[in-house]
Amino acid sequence: MTVVVRTVARIIAPMILAFGGYVIMHGHLTPGGGFQGGAVAASALALLAISFGFGRWKGIKAPLSFLEDLGALAFVALGFLGIGYTFFRNVLAASGGLFGAPVPPGPNPGLLETGGTLPLMNWAVGLKVIAGLGSVVLLLGLFGGEDDR
């Protein structure tokens, strides 16, 4: 692509990636979640791939496939973490550990540390969506017919 497209992509792609990470990270507090944030981040990957060409992305198919499997397995494993009580029981909530801060009584603006397993599940879904949608765009660009122009 032209130098204008490349410069704009270089400036704006980190912002899109950061917004996608924000939407995934705050999935249990604000609108959005793993799927929405993953779609936003994957659109940043598509922007980079289209503006800078697909030549340097040839070896990334296997890592993306691995990341997609990892996201799905992590989601199911987090669901089985609470199997002693019920499937998908939030065992990390209010446990004092990772994302396990107790929720203070009364109204609050939404505290990031109180989600339990929900932020981890959002990250698993987000990883799977980034890898899946990114590999769709990359494979469509890498294979198929030659460029017409």
Next chain:
Amino acid sequence: MTLWGVLQVITLVLIVAGAALAVWLRDLLAAVIALAAASLLLSLEFYLLQAPDVAIAEAGIGAALTTAIYVLAIRKTRRKEEE
């Protein structure tokens, strides 16, 4: 009519205009851009209807990724639609 209603009517008319333009244009790249504009306005309409969750998904999938996939497909085939 309130400002909210006026904004909604303008957005819906522009969505229909963008979709009609996407059908009418013979240059496929221009048609894809018209479709992306209609999709972005649709995500604005979802936001006006107080569904920000759907709006983020529509902006990510409909406006960005679908456009990227169409642009890649056009790059590998012909740009002009034939009669």
